Amino acid sequence: MLRSIKHLYGDRLIASDGELGFVKDFYFDDRNWVIRYLVADTGSWLSERLVLIPPHALGIVERAGQRLQVHLTRRQIEDSPSIDHHKPVSRQYEESYYQHYGLPFYWQGDSLWGITGFPPRNLAVPPQKRNLSDVALGYAAGPDAHLRSTVAVHGYQAHGKHSRVGQVTDFVIDDQSWAIRYLVVRTNPAQADSEVLVPIAKVSGVSYAESSVRVTCTAEEIRQSPDYHCRPDGSCLDPVQTTAKDLTPSTPEPRVAESKHQTSNAPVGITAAAQVRKLPEVSSDEVATSAYFTFVRQGRQGGHDVQHWLDAEAKLRALAASPPAARSEAIDQRSAR
Missing domain, CATH: 1.10.8 (Helicase, Ruva Protein; domain 3)
Structure with missing residues (x-):
């Protein structure tokens, strides 16, 4: 399911053994466009340090009562490697962090999360050591792991092929892989309903010095992009799968007139869609x-x-x-x- 990042800010975080804090920010990898960490505001508890939560501990986002369940204990989080608020997240820090939780390194492998396209949880994978594949991928060259703040990028100017095309107002993620699928761009600053979805494939780069995002689209192509539709619970309509029915208010299904030619065994008035058996849910x-x-x-x-x-x-x-x-x-x- 697609979800708005902006709607997750401020959600309560509940650890396995009690209250943890609130969602403050997210750090994303600007090379692969995927959320790597949730940044927690823990109030007075651990206030002197940056508290990062990996998506592995969240799984699929479940926002019951604007709460996010974190499958870690407060003690596990307190014992995790410490990092100062104002320091960048280095690869060296990430290595010790991932070793602390016994997670496979996401930068070792061909997939979005190293060994798979989804953040694995509770897998008995032994900690790994840095090898030459890191250098080949360009990850070991410096202290910066190409992690950026979603809060900081909010409000960046979006520039197209020939001109400014709007302003970044949100990120839309896949809540299973935590990959960023779309940037939300407001084409008219004065109109809140002028937001459109720009596929990440159309984003050519981010300039942090200029507070801007570059896209390979013209202003007209941006205006013709799919509209951004976000439900109250933060879930978003996927333009690839959206139909006209998804965009209209729900109305009672019309009753089907009884006919001697009717072959269905379903009661009269039950639509074909209602007869489709829902697939079993799996975690x-x-x-x-x-x-x-x-x-x-x-x-x-x-x-x-x-x-x-x-x-x-x-x-x-x-x-x-x-x-x-x-x-x-x-x-x-x-x-x-």
Whole structure:
């Protein structure tokens, strides 16, 4: 699901053992356009340091009552490597941070999160050491890990091929991979409803010295971009999947007149869409774990993370929809491996 970053600011953070604080900011990787860390405001607790939470600890964003569950304890966070508010997040710091939580390094591998396209959680992966692949990727050259603040970039001017085209007002992310899919650009500063979605593929660079973002579009192409639609819960309509029905207020479905030619066994008035059985829900943790072990079984070859995820999701949904006896047998077979 796509979500607005701006709508997450200020949400309460709940650790496994109590209140943690609030969402203050996000740090994103401006090379791969993905959120790497949530920045927490912990109030008087740990006020002297920067408190970072990895997406691995959040999984899919669930904003019940504007709360985000963090699958870490306060003690784990307190014992994590400390970093000053005003210092950049270096690669050296990230190494110690990832080792503290036992997470695989996202900069080692061919996928968005190193070994997979999604931030794996609770995987027993031994800490890794820096090797020559870091140098090949250009990550070990300096102290900066190319992490930028979403709060800081909010308000940057967007410049197109020939002129200024608007102002950055939000980021839209995929809440499973934490990849940034779109920039939200307001084409008319005086009109709040003039916001459009600009695909990240159209962003050619960010100038922090000039507080600007460059896109490979003309002003007219920007104006013709899909409109930005964000629901009250922070979820966003995906222009790739949006239909006209998504943009109109919900109205009662018209009753279907009874006909002697009707072949459906559904009661009269039930639409075809309502007859479609909803697919069983599976947790992202289960999918990520299954996809990871597929990655391992296939020799840790990169570039197949999306296919691994889709295969794992389909397999788990089929298992959830199967009769209890068949489900139990499949679990027994999996345990015996």
